[in-house]
Amino acid sequence: MCGIAGVFHRDPSRPIDPQLLVNMAAIQYHRGPDGFGYKVLSERGVGFSHARLSIIDLNESRGRQPFQTDDQRLLLTKNGELYDYQRIRAQLTADGAQFKTKSDSEIILHLFPRYGLEKTLEQLRGEFAFAMYDNEEDALYLVRDRFGIKPLYWTQTQNGVVFGSELKVLFAHPEVEREIDEEGLFHQLIQVMVPGSTAFKGIHQVKPGHVVKVKRTRSGLKIEEHKYWDISFPQADDHDINPDENYYIEAVREQLLEAVQHRLTADVPVGAYLSGGIDSCSILGLSQAVSQDPVKAFTIGFDDKEYDETPIAKEMADKVGADQHVLSLSAEHLYENFERTIWHTERTIYNTLGVAKLLMSQEVNSVNYKVVLTGEGSDELFAGYPSFRNDMFLYGLSDLDTQQRKIWKSSLEQNNALFKGAMLPREEYNSKAISSFVGFTPTCLQPWLHCDTIAESLLTADRRERLKDYDPGAAIADTFDLSMLQGRHPLDKAQYVWIKTMLEGQILTWGGDRVDMANSMEARPAFLDHHLAEFATRVPPQLRIKGPVEKYVLKEAMKGLLPETLYKRQKFAFMAPPAHRDQQKWAALMKLVEEFATPQQIEGAGLLDAQAVAQMIKTQGDSQSEHHDRVQMDAVINHVIGVQIMHQKFVATDIPKQAAKQAEQLGWAA
Known part of the structure; x- marks a missing residue:
């Protein structure tokens, strides 16, 4: 596992500062503390960099990325692991390929010229994100694995495209704007995000199982996205x-x-x-x-x-x-x-x-x-979450008698009482837009979409006005491939929706790669x-x-x-105890509020309504309401603090300067 970064200019003659590429690698040092590499293709307007975590082929000089083919056609920087690569490597060697390293990544450079991108991707097994420049086509490919286990972000600036494994990598580039937008802010407050989006204006994720292709044309950059894989349930x-x-x-x-x-x-x-x-x-x-x-x-x-x-x-x-x-x-x-x-x-x-x-x-x-x-x-x-059982009981068992349905549903709720308000909704919520795509609103989305009125009340008046006609359910539904939902069993539909939303946006992000790689752990x-x-x-x-x-x-x-x-044992969701569980936890949460979400700090960030936030926190602190209501409000308070920290860390801080300082301290120089 590693961190990748790069720049692709609209004008190929526009120079790229090698030290900027090094700085972009340095700010993700936690992803790759075992070394760094960079490569600038002069007169092509292309530059890649890489921070390395050595797991396969520990030879630092031999395994250093970016990799370039001998004919200088392809330039590659990759994050992640490819499995079964030894078998593919042996087949390619028998076909005349000559490998320079023992790295799993190098097979891509030999597969692509022989089979093209689609056939290459079919043979890649594992978790990965990579960028590859093809000099023959004068095109950049940004590729992410099938489930989105490895992250990959990109944005378009005045002069081209900037990409990286983390947002802070993009923000290390001085041309990348850092602004939390209305829709992104709203989805941060309700937990569930629109697939492919971020909290920041103009900053995108490569979607799981997708390729973003950036090609130079006479009129500028042509950017296309296409899907190469999807989780496909039978009819x-x-x-x-x-x-x-x-x-x-x-x-x-x-x-x-x-x-x-x-x-x-x-x-x-x-x-x-x-x-x-x-x-x-x-x-x-x-x-x-x-x-x-x-x-x-x-x-x-x-x-x-x-x-x-x-x-x-x-x-x-x-x-x-x-x-x-x-x-x-x-x-x-x-x-x-x-x-x-x-x-x-x-x-x-x-x-x-x-x-x-x-x-x-x-x-x-x-x-x-x-x-x-x-x-x-x-x-x-394998349908382990309580939300899947709820959807199965409601929509997937048409021949189940009413009494048995009630017994099973009651058992489900009793065994998951601790997680009501998070894993199960406190009450049913229907999104017309999502139901029109799926046939019903999957239970997994209901607790978070149900926070929409709370989130709206916390926004500043001007942001609230700009979002008055915004439908978060419709924004999410618009990203679904209808052909993957039509004619499917209700349980298959529920699992598909979770995989497209909560798996990539939550489980594999703040519950996976980002907190694992924070400490150089794959x-x-x-x-x-x-x-x-x-x-x-x-x-x-x-x-x-x-x-x-x-x-x-x-x-x-x-x-x-x-x-x-x-x-x-029945499935027991793995969560940390929420703050309202006892006074010690609540006091620890309030200490964070005092540090990041005072009225003055909230007004300074200009994202939220300070009075509404203060009232929400006071109400939660005084509340004697049901556990599931308090679970949900704990979540919203965590989101509010998170928004404030994000503004401080990514908007109010000079990240290009921070990245340059990090490179200097590491001794990483071009």
Whole structure:
């Protein structure tokens, strides 16, 4: 894993300052502390840079990016890992390719001239984001992996296109404007973002499974975006009506084992994250089964017993003989690191789980580990979230009698009472725009879209006026591919929507890459192997959720690995305890308010209404309302603080100057 950056000028004769490229690498030093590289193509208006985290081919000089082909046709800078690259490398070598490094990245430079981009991407397996300049076509390609595990941002300036692995990398370029826009601000306050967007005006993400192509023409730059992959569920009528359970159980086990084995490939030790869920327990169990030595298992513990999963995680570690490392966290410690987390997530967070994961990646780094396997993606593929069960009960079981439906739904709500207001809505919310695309408003979006009136009330009057006709549900729905929703089973639709919104915008961002790479730690989510994912879409809905049991087929596939307690347990969402749980947590949150969200600071930023914010916080502090109402208001307060920190860190701070200073301190010079 690494950090990438670059510039593509409209005018090829316009010079590029090499030190600027180095500065853009330096400000993402946390992504790649093991070295840096840069390359400027004179008279082509192209410059790339790279901050390196050494995991495969540890030879610093040999593995240094950017890579350029001998004929100088292609220039490449890449972030992430490609698996099964040894097999591809051997085939290419037999075809006459000559490799300069042992890096997995170099296969792209040999595949592209032989097969073109589309066929190249078909062969890439893993999590990656890369930029490649093709001199023959005079075009820049920005490519992101299928699920968006690795980040990649871009923007257009007066003189061309600037890209990078993080927003701060773009902001290190003096021509990139730094302004939080109305729509971006609104979506920060309601948690769920519009796919492909950011909080900042004119700053875009390359969407998962997409390519952005930038080509010079006589009239200027031509920018095109196209999708090369999507999660594609079968038509509802094509699902197996009378499935052979054993076939699906054995196939899931086989596919997951293969995905895990690929992700154990590294020239450094590989550990695993371990919570009390079957996802991480399955990954640890399979990793330990194929490893000669005890696998290092890293577990987060919380000071609130209702949210702490340490006991079950310990039971799993003991069962398989893993070497468990537990990091116990208190509320004060989490809130003390909230500001640093926002600097890395570059978006607001509704819960301090993102902080907890940043502190855990710091712990992993401190014991000299760079790589861990994680369980992200399992809930998305095998329908593990409570919101999926709710949608299944409501829309996916037409032949279920009313009484049984009520019993199952009541059980679901009782087992997830702690997470109502976040994972489940406090009351039903319908977005007409989303329902027109999907057929219903998936439960996963309802808690956050329901915050729309709260978010609107917190905006300054002028921003509120400019957004009076804005429909956040419509903005989100407009990004969906209708052809991926039409004719699908309701559960498939719900999973598709989550994958397109919450997975990429939350789980893989502030719960994944950004807080992991904050401490130079690479996370590998084996469940998001696209071969496994493509098989998972074909698992019949009634085997993903069987009666009241979520992830049924996965549980059965992993039954022999799991402790009995975990095998019989319903899904328990992994979250940090919210602030209203006790006075100590609330005091820690209020300390953040005093530091970043006083009336004077809010008025100075000019984004929010200081009086409305103060009243909201006072009401929440005095409230004796239901837990689920307070969970949601805790989230909104976290978002308000996050917005204020983002303004301070990314708008009010001179980031180009900060990046130059960072390069100087590191001794990184062109």
